[in-house]
Each structure stands twice: as C-alpha cells, then as structure tokens.
Amino acid sequence: MITNFPLLSLIIWLPIIGGVAVLVNGDDNPWARPLSLLVSLLTLVLSIGLYTGFDNTTYQMQFVEHASWITSFNINYHLGIDGFSTPLIILTAFSTVIVVVAGWQVIEQRVSQYMAAFLIMSGLMIAVFAALDAILFYVFFEAMLIPLFLVIGIWGGPNRVYATIKFFLYTLFGSVFLLLALLYLHHVAGSFSILDYHDVALSMEEQFWLFLAFLIAFAVKVPMWPVHTWLPDAHVEAPTGGSVILAAITLKIGGYGLIRFALPITPDASLALDWLVIGLSLTAVVYIGFVALVQTDMKKLIAYSSIAHMGFVTLGLFIVFRIFANSATGSGAVLAVEGAMVQMISHGFIAAAMFLCVGVLYDRMHTREISAYGGVANTMPTFAGFAVFFAMANAGLPGTSGFVGEFMVILAAFQANFWFAFLAATTLILGAAYSLWMVKRVIFGEVANENVAKLEDINRREFWMLASLAIIILAIGLWPAPLTEVMHASVEHLLTQVSQSKI
Amino acid sequence: MFEVTNMAFALPEMFMLAMACVILLVVAFLGKTAAGPAYMLSQLTLAITMVLIYQSMGETAGLTFDGTYIKDIFSDILKLAICALNIVVLIYSTSYLKERGLFKGEYYVLAIFSTLGMMIMVSAYHFLTLYLGLELMSLCLYAMVAMHRDSAVATEAAMKYFILGAIASGILLYGMSIIYGATGSLALTTIADTIQAGGIDNTVLSFGLVFLIIGIGFKLGAVPFHMWLPDVYHGAPTAVTLFIATAPKIAAFAMAMRLLVDGLGDAHQYWQDMVIMLSVLSMIIGNVVAIAQTNLKRMLAYSTISHIGFILLGILSGSQEGYAAAMFYALVYSLMSLGGFGMIILMSRHGFEADNIDDFKGLSSRNPWYALMMLILMFSMAGIPPLVGFYAKLTVIKSVVDINLMSVAVVAVVMSVIGAYYYLRIIKVMYFDKAIQHEVLQAPVDMRVMFSVNALTVFVLGIFPGSLLALCASVFS
Numbered sequence: 001m002i003t004n005f006p007l008l009s010l011i012i013w014l015p016i017i018g019g020v021a022v023l024v025n026g027d028d029n030p031w032a033r034p035l036s037l038l039v040s041l042l043t044l045v046l047s048i049g050l051y052t053g054f055d056n057t058t059y060q061m062q063f064v065e066h067a068s069w070i071t072s073f074n075i076n077y078h079l080g081i082d083g084f085s086t087p088l089i090i091l092t093a094f095s096t097v098i099v100v101v102a103g104w105q106v107i108e109q110r111v112s113q114y115m116a117a118f119l120i121m122s123g124l125m126i127a128v129f130a131a132l133d134a135i136l137f138y139v140f141f142e143a144m145l146i147p148l149f150l151v152i153g154i155w156g157g158p159n160r161v162y163a164t165i166k167f168f169l170y171t172l173f174g175s176v177f178l179l180l181a182l183l184y185l186h187h188v189a190g191s192f193s194i195l196d197y198h199d200v201a202l203s204m205e206e207q208f209w210l211f212l213a214f215l216i217a218f219a220v221k222v223p224m225w226p227v228h229t230w231l232p233d234a235h236v237e238a239p240t241g242g243s244v245i246l247a248a249i250t251l252k253i254g255g256y257g258l259i260r261f262a263l264p265i266t267p268d269a270s271l272a273l274d275w276l277v278i279g280l281s282l283t284a285v286v287y288i289g290f291v292a293l294v295q296t297d298m299k300k301l302i303a304y305s306s307i308a309h310m311g312f313v314t315l316g317l318f319i320v321f322r323i324f325a326n327s328a329t330g331s332g333a334v335l336a337v338e339g340a341m342v343q344m345i346s347h348g349f350i351a352a353a354m355f356l357c358v359g360v361l362y363d364r365m366h367t368r369e370i371s372a373y374g375g376v377a378n379t380m381p382t383f384a385g386f387a388v389f390f391a392m393a394n395a396g397l398p399g400t401s402g403f404v405g406e407f408m409v410i411l412a413a414f415q416a417n418f419w420f421a422f423l424a425a426t427t428l429i430l431g432a433a434y435s436l437w438m439v440k441r442v443i444f445g446e447v448a449n450e451n452v453a454k455l456e457d458i459n460r461r462e463f464w465m466l467a468s469l470a471i472i473i474l475a476i477g478l479w480p481a482p483l484t485e486v487m488h489a490s491v492e493h494l495l496t497q498v499s500q501s502k503i
Numbered sequence: 504m505f506e507v508t509n510m511a512f513a514l515p516e517m518f519m520l521a522m523a524c525v526i527l528l529v530v531a532f533l534g535k536t537a538a539g540p541a542y543m544l545s546q547l548t549l550a551i552t553m554v555l556i557y558q559s560m561g562e563t564a565g566l567t568f569d570g571t572y573i574k575d576i577f578s579d580i581l582k583l584a585i586c587a588l589n590i591v592v593l594i595y596s597t598s599y600l601k602e603r604g605l606f607k608g609e610y611y612v613l614a615i616f617s618t619l620g621m622m623i624m625v626s627a628y629h630f631l632t633l634y635l636g637l638e639l640m641s642l643c644l645y646a647m648v649a650m651h652r653d654s655a656v657a658t659e660a661a662m663k664y665f666i667l668g669a670i671a672s673g674i675l676l677y678g679m680s681i682i683y684g685a686t687g688s689l690a691l692t693t694i695a696d697t698i699q700a701g702g703i704d705n706t707v708l709s710f711g712l713v714f715l716i717i718g719i720g721f722k723l724g725a726v727p728f729h730m731w732l733p734d735v736y737h738g739a740p741t742a743v744t745l746f747i748a749t750a751p752k753i754a755a756f757a758m759a760m761r762l763l764v765d766g767l768g769d770a771h772q773y774w775q776d777m778v779i780m781l782s783v784l785s786m787i788i789g790n791v792v793a794i795a796q797t798n799l800k801r802m803l804a805y806s807t808i809s810h811i812g813f814i815l816l817g818i819l820s821g822s823q824e825g826y827a828a829a830m831f832y833a834l835v836y837s838l839m840s841l842g843g844f845g846m847i848i849l850m851s852r853h854g855f856e857a858d859n860i861d862d863f864k865g866l867s868s869r870n871p872w873y874a875l876m877m878l879i880l881m882f883s884m885a886g887i888p889p890l891v892g893f894y895a896k897l898t899v900i901k902s903v904v905d906i907n908l909m910s911v912a913v914v915a916v917v918m919s920v921i922g923a924y925y926y927l928r929i930i931k932v933m934y935f936d937k938a939i940q941h942e943v944l945q946a947p948v949d950m951r952v953m954f955s956v957n958a959l960t961v962f963v964l965g966i967f968p969g970s971l972l973a974l975c976a977s978v979f980s
Contacts, residue, residue: 070894070968070969070972071969072969072972072973072976073898135897139888139889139893140888142887142888142893145887146882146887149927149930153934153935154934154935160935161931161935164935165924165928165931168923168927169924172887176917176919176920177916179897179900180900180909180912180913180916183897183900183904183905183912184904186901187904
C-alpha cells in the first residue's frame with residue numbers, strides 16, 4: 001500500500017469538488033443526477049479503502065496528513081483517523097449514496113442544487129470526523145450547517161423557515177462555546193492539535209468549565225434532553241434526504257465530539273459530572289420514549305425515537321466511570337463504549353431507513369399523519385415487509401443491529417448500577433411500543449381510505465435503496481465483530497485516558 | 504535634535520493633493536460636463552497613488568516633518584487598503600449617481616480630498632496632524648451626505664452628521680489638550696516617552712483619556728456614541744453610505760491605534776476598562792437592535808456598530824496579537840461592508856432603492872448568482888466558516904481569551920449568535936421566500952464584475968486566510 005497517498009483528502013474533497021461541479025452545471029442539466037451518484041459511489045468505494053487499509057492493532061492515528069495552513073497561528077491541515085472515526089466516515093459516505101438515490105425522482109426543483117448541497121455536506125462531515133486540528137475541526141463543524149440550513153429551508157415542508165432557523169441558531173449557540181473552549185485549550189497547550197489537547201494538564205476548575213462548554217456544544221448536536229427541541233422541528237420540515245443526513249450523521253457528530261474532546265481532555269470533570277450526563281441520558285431514554293408514543297406524525301415519532309436511541313450513546317459513554325468505581329478490571333467499560341459506538345452506527349442505518357420509509361409513503365400520499373394511513377400492506381406488500389423489518393430493528397429485535405448496541409450498553413449498565421440498567425431496559429418495551437404501534441396503524445388493518453387503496457408498491461430504485469440498508473442492518477446484527485474490531489484498540493486507549501487524572 | 508525632512512515619505516499624499524487640485528480645476532472649468540473626466544481622473548489618481556505606496560513599501564520606515572508624520576508598514580498597508588476600497592467604491596457608486604442625477608464632478612473632488620484626509624490620519628504621529636487629517640476627511644464626508652439637496656432625509660442626515668461630528672471633534676481636541684497638559688507635548692513619540700518615564704499626574708492623564716476615547720468612540724461609531732450612525736447610513740444616498748461605511752472605518756481604526764497604542768500604549772491600564780465597556784455595549788446594542796430593522800441600510804448600520812465592538816476587542820487586549828487581529832478585522836470588515844452596500848446599489852435602479860429587506864425576496868430564483876454572492880457576504884458577516892468573517896472573529900476572540908478576559912469573550916460569542924439571526928434573515932428572504940417582483944438587473948457590467956470579485960474575495964480569503972493574517976501579524980512583530 002502506498003502510505004503517502006492522501007486518501008483522506010481525496011475522500012473529503014472529491015464530493016466537495018464534485019458538488020461544485022454539479023452546481024455549476026445548472027438545473028436543467030440531465031447529468032446532475034448521474035454525476036452525483038457517480039461521485040457519491042466513488043467516495044463510498046474510496047472510504048472502504050480506509051477500512052481495508054486500517055490497522056486494527058493500534059490506537060494511533062492512521063492515514064495521517066499534515067500540512068501547514070495558517071502559519072501565523074500554527075493552524076494546520078492535520079487529518080487522521082482512528083477506530084472511532086473510520087466507521088463513521090464509511091457511514092457518511094454510504095448515507096450520501098442513499099440520499100442521492102432517494103432524491104432521484106422526488107426532487108423536481110433545483111435538482112443540481114439539491115444534489116450539490118448533499119455532496120458538499122458529505123465532504124464536510126467526513127472532514128469533521130478526520131480533522132485533528134481544533135480549528136480545522138471547528139471550521140468543518142460549522143461549515144456543515146450552511147448546506148443543511150439551505151436544504152431544510154429550500155426543499156422543506158410548510159413550516160421550514162422556522163425549523164431551519166431554529167436548527168441553525170440552536171447548533172450555532174452550542175458550538176460557539178466549543179470555540180471558546182478550543183481557544184482556551186490553545187492558550188494552555190500552545191498548539192491547536194487535538195492530540196496535544198489530550199495530554200495537557202488541567203486543574204479541576206478549568207476542566208469543569210471546559211467540560212460544560214463541550215457538553216453544551218455536543219449535547220445540542222446529539223441532541224440530549226432538554227436541548228433536543230430543534231430536532232423534531234427540523235426533522236419534520238426537512239425533505240427526506242435532509243432527515244436522513246440529520247439522523248444518520250449530524251447527530252453522530254455530537255457523540256463523536258464527546259469521545260474526541262470531552263472524555264479524553266476533561267476526564268476528571270467528566271467523572272465529577274457523570275451523574276448529570278447519565279441523568280439526562282436516562283431521561284431521554286424513558287421520558288422521550290413516552291413522548292414518542294403519543295406522536296401523530298410519523299416523522300416526529302421517528303425523531304423522538306432518535307433522541308431516545310442517542311440517549312443510549314451518551315449513557316454508554318458516561319457509565320464507564322461508575323464501572324471503574326465498581327470493579328477493578330473495568331472490563332464492562334469496554335463493552336459500554338463499544339456499545340455506544342455500535343449504537344451510533346446502527347442508529348445511523350436504522351433511522352435513515354425509517355425516514356426513507358416515511359419518505360416513500362409521503363411521496364405518494366403527501367401526508368405524514370399516521371391517521372391518514374391504514375392497511376398499506378394490502379396495496380404495498382413489498383414495502384410493508386421492509387417497513388416492518390426496520391420497525392423491528394428500531395425496537396431492538398435480536399438479529400438486527402439495533403439489538404447489539406442497546407444490549408451491550410444495558411449489559412454494561414448492570415455493572416454500573418442496577419437501576420441504570422433497569423431504566424435503560426425500559427426502552428425495549430417503549431421502543432417496541434412506539435415502533436410497532438405505528439406499524440400496526442399504518443401498515444396493517446383494513447385499507448383505510450381510497451387514497452391508500454390507490455397506492456403503488458415501491459419501484460426498483462426504492463427497493464434497492466431499502467434492501468441495501470436492510471442487508472447492512474442484518475449483517476451488523478448477526479456479525480458485529482468486523483465493526484467492533486476496528487474500534488477495539490481505540491476504545492481501550494480512550495479508557496486509559498479517562499482513567500488517568502489530569503489534575 | 505534636528506532631522507532632515509524626508510519628503511519621500513509623504514510622496515503618495517503629495518501626489519494625491521496635487522491631483523485633487525487638478526480635478527478641482529477640471530471640474531471648475533468643465534462645469535456640468537465635468538463628471539466623466541473627474542471620475543476617470545479620480546480612478547487614475549487612486550491607482551497611481553497605490554503604485555507609489557506599493558513601490559515605497561520595502562523602504563525604510565521612519566518619522567518625517569519634524570516627527571509629526573510617520574511612514575511604516577502599518578500605514579502602508581492601511582493606505583493601500585483605503586485606496587483600493589475607494590477605487591471599488593467609485594466603480595459601484597458611479598452608476599447609482601448617474602441614474603439619480605447626482606453624477607457631478609464635486610462628488611469625485613470630495614472623494615479624493617476625503618481619501619487624502621484618511622491617508623493623513625493613518626500616517627499622523629502628532630495630535631495636530633491627526634486632527635487635520637480627521638477634519639479634512641470629515642468635512643468632505645458631511646458635504647457628500649448633503650449632496651442630494653432635494654432629499655429631506657439626506658439633508659437631515661447631513662445635519663446630524665455634521666453637528667455630532669463637530670461635537671466629537673471638539674471633545675477629541677479637548678482630550679488632546681488635557682493630555683498636552685499632562686505630558687507637555689503634542690507629538691506621539693514624546694507623549695509615549697513621557698508616560699513611560701513616569702512621574703506625570705495620572706489623574707490628569709486619565710481625565711484626558713476619557714475625552715480622547717469619547718472622540719474615538721464617536722468617529723468609530725461605538726456605543727454609546729453611535730446615535731448618528733444609523734441615521735446617516737440610512738439617510739445618505741446609498742453611494743455615499745457605501746463611501747462612509749468602508750475606508751473611513753479603516754482611517755478611524757488607524758486613529759484609534761495611533762492614539763491608544765502608539766501614543767498612550769503605556770497607559771493601557773487606564774484605557775482598557777473604558778474600551779471594554781465600549782466594546783461590550785457595541786456588540787450588545789448593535790446586534791440586538793439590528794434584529795428589529797426592516798431597512799437593509801439601517802440593519803447594516805447596526806451591524807457595523809457590532810463589528811466595531813469586535814474590532815475594539817482586539818485593541819483592548821493590549822497584545823501584539825490583539826492589535827494584529829483588530830487590523831485584520833478592520834480590513835475584512837470593510838471588504839464585507841463594501842460588498843453589502845454594493846449589493847444594495849446593484850439591486851437598485853432609477854426610482855427604486857432596493858434598501859428594504861423585502862426587496863430581496865426570492866432573489867435566488869431571479870438571480871441565483873448574485874443571491875449566492877450575497878449569501879457569501881452574509882454568512883461571512885455572521886462569522887460562519889469557511890468565510891473570512893469567521894477568522895476575523897476567531898482572532899479577536901482569541902486575543903481576549905489569551906489575556907483571560909473570559910467574560911468578555913463569552914459576551915462576544917453569544918452576541919455573534921444573536922447577530923447570526925439577522926444575517927440569516929436576509930438569506931431566508933433571498934432563498935426561502937417567493938419573489939414579489941420580476942425585474943431585471945440594470946447595473947452595468949463593470950459593477951457586476953467588481954461585485955462578484957468582491958464577494959469571491961471574501962470566499963477565497965476564507966479558505967486561505969493565512970497570508971493576510973501573516974501580513975497583519977508581521978506589522979506588529
């Protein structure tokens with residue numbers, strides 16, 4: 001393998017340049033769709049190269065690229081990936097392909113702008129996962145908001161302006177504190193390298209404020225209760241592609257940020273404030289689970305279920321401190337963090353699939369109200385099969401990826417505290433309740449009205465789009481080892497970092 | 504001590520003065536037909552002045568005219584920026600003036616004299632020189648605002664500008680006289696030396712500083728001395744607003760730097776708190792009040808106030824890095840402001856001022872290219888990466904974080920989020936709303952090209968901010 005080949009840069013800039021190329025070609029260009037598909041597929045293929053070329057045995061950053069960018073401030077174009085970022089990058093590249101396919105016929109206005117926005121966003125998000133320079137990270141972290149803001153605002157639903165401005169300001173508000181934290185760390189560490197931040201010694205007071213800044217920034221992204229309110233609005237108003245990217249990738253950036261910044265940089269504050277994060281996570285799991293139950297809008301229901309599922313991610317990341325306190329070996333801690341990671345990847349696929357299912361129905365009926373449907377299985381049998389499968393995966397059926405992550409986190413939670421595990425396990429009931437009840441009302445039963453009676457089953461494009469997701473969800477559910485192996489060394493390294501005091 | 508007067512240090516200004524007189528004569532002789540030649544001559548003057556400044560950039564820096572005038576890398580860069588900005592301003596404003604019957608030679612005479620004033624302000628190293636430059640610039644600006652004689656709003660704006668500007672100049676002079684009392688000199692070098700040596704009455708010094716800072720606050724438009732700014736920006740013909748909003752801000756920044764840093768740098772502890780107040784209030788009032796505006800010119804005026812607050816952040820930090828950050832911010836701000844007001848002129852035509860936010864409705868479907876350019880400018884002003892406005896905010900905030908003024912930094916970032924809202928509203932109007940009118944752009948080609956270059960510069964500088972940042976850093980190292 002050529003070690004100096006800038007594969008990461010290629011994966012970042014190919015979709016961005018491809019997106020610009022699609023954009024300048026104009027809206028009437030028939031090549032907009034095929035070109036976008038080609039670019040996104042190529043990115044996916046290249047990103048698989050990251051997986052095959054990845055060395056599982058080390059936690060060190062791989063595929064490292066380093067170039068000077070802003071010399072007077074010593075800000076560098078510094079990229080590299082470890083076991084946490086690799087799966088997320090592949091997830092991003094894959095989701096972009098799905099989004100391009102999903103928008104193929106549905107988007108009729110400003111096609112090239114739509115495709116370009118998603119391609120550019122894909123490059124920016126991959127860069128967020130790969131950036132090892134704090135300012136570089138922040139630039140991509142924020143730049144990503146611009147295309148998503150436009151996607152929701154231009155192609156969204158009736159209340160799109162409110163939703164997109166709320167989304168933008170909410171996330172911006174969180175991230176400016178991240179910027180302050182990064183600048184303060186530069187002041188202490190004397191460099192903008194994230195890896196240097198990991199090693200810098202900090203007093204408890206410093207860690208406390210830095211941790212709060214990280215938490216605000218990433219809790220908004222995750223989103224954690226009570227700063228989640230932008231997500232249902234954004235999801236409901238966003239076009240299907242926007243919802244898929246929001247659920248599959250942008251939420252993961254929150255979890256990734258906690259792993260990359262909060263835990264290793266401020267371990268003592270994380271330990272001191274773990275009750276806060278655990279409390280908020282369990283609230284998300286239980287309370288938001290109930291909120292999801294009463295939704296009448298399908299997208300809103302899935303949005304709330306996303307918040308509940310992301311609660312598992314934050315729970316898994318922060319129960320490690322309790323596990324360390326309870327057992328000397330801390331073997332459960334590995335399970336907890338890997339569970340959180342698997343949950344992120346799995347939720348990326350499942351939530352994307354669920355939103356695509358809603359999108360399929362919405363394209364035909366132009367409503368997302370559960371009450372407008374009923375008996376869809378009679379007219380769309382193939383679709384019904386997929387929808388039921390994805391709902392089962394969302395509920396955490398063993399054999400699907402949804403089960404693996406939740407199960408690992410619940411198992412680890414037992415080592416932390418019985419009641420944590422007990423409350424977390426309620427999701428198995430609540431998740432099943434809201435997912436399956438929705439399926440029952442929408443898919444099964446008598447044909448509810450003549451609109452449903454006129455429905456046509458999914459076409460080949462939609463079939464393959466959903467089938468590819470179903471295959472991956474099953475694959476991870478049955479054989480999660482390839483996923484956990486990639487991250488194993490990095491997880492152990494993270495745990496040594498969090499168990500060492502920095503005071 | 505007697506030094507030989509080095510005339511070459513002021514060569515660009517002398518050339519500009521000579522040319523200003525030539526243009527004045529041309530205008531006087533040609534009368535009503537003078538506007539065209541005056542425009543060409545003005546552009547030529549600015550361009551040649553730029554060449555002269557650029558040629559002398561590598562040469563030695565130093566004081567001349569008995570220590571009243573300085574040529575250093577700081578002044579060279581700012582003068583280049585002022586001339587470059589004014590070249591673009593004149594390109595933008597010419598079509599606007601033609602359509603409204605304001606295309607007169609006087610505009611260009613005033614513009615060149617005012618530019619000369621700005622250049623003198625940048626290079627002044629003596630209270631009197633500084634004051635001369637300031638008045639030369641200001642008096643021309645008052646007249647330019649009043650140029651549209653038949654417009655009641657413009658006349659009102661001119662009156663406000665003149666009266667408040669005169670008061671500000673008076674206060675500034677008073678401050679200077681008190682500092683003269685404390686230090687016994689009007690020359691910045693002597694003042695700096697005296698303060699460094701110590702032994703002067705600090706009460707008198709800080710008393711003078713208060714007035715000095717009020718004067719600077721007025722000229723910059725910092726809260727609570729900002730009252731004139733929205734009215735003048737709103738009332739003046741857009742071409743003049745454009746002129747006032749760009750290069751004079753750089754000159755006012757230079758004046759603040761010369762007075763506070765070069766002259767009274769060792770009195771930093773006395774003025775820092777005052778500047779913190781100005782900065783924080785400007786960021787808060789500017790951003791919050793901008794939200795309520797429906798007129799784009801007024802909105803940009805309040806946004807200017809908030810940007811001034813950010814520039815002051817860099818100055819108050821008292822560090823080399825902070826000064827460089829403030830200089831970078833001032834340059835970037837004037838570039839963005841140039842684009843922002845340029846866009847209003849671009850969209851306007853005879854009998855229609857596109858200065859209401861609603862006039863931009865659905866622009867992205869009417870004119871996708873210019874909507875994209877405006878999008879770049881707005882996101883840049885909001886400080887969203889990867890646009891250059893982000894690095895401006897980043898560097899000034901970094902400079903206050905580095906001196907551990909975290910509370911001020913928190914105010915700054917929170918205010919930049921609030922500020923993002925009104926910039927987003929412009930984008931929302933352009934991209935998410937339906938068009939109410941379908942009229943074609945009438946702006947001439949040179950204006951269109953220049954505007955695109957302007958906005959794309961903001962974009963390119965956002966991706967490669969390194970060289971400009973390094974340039975600003977080199978000035979203060």
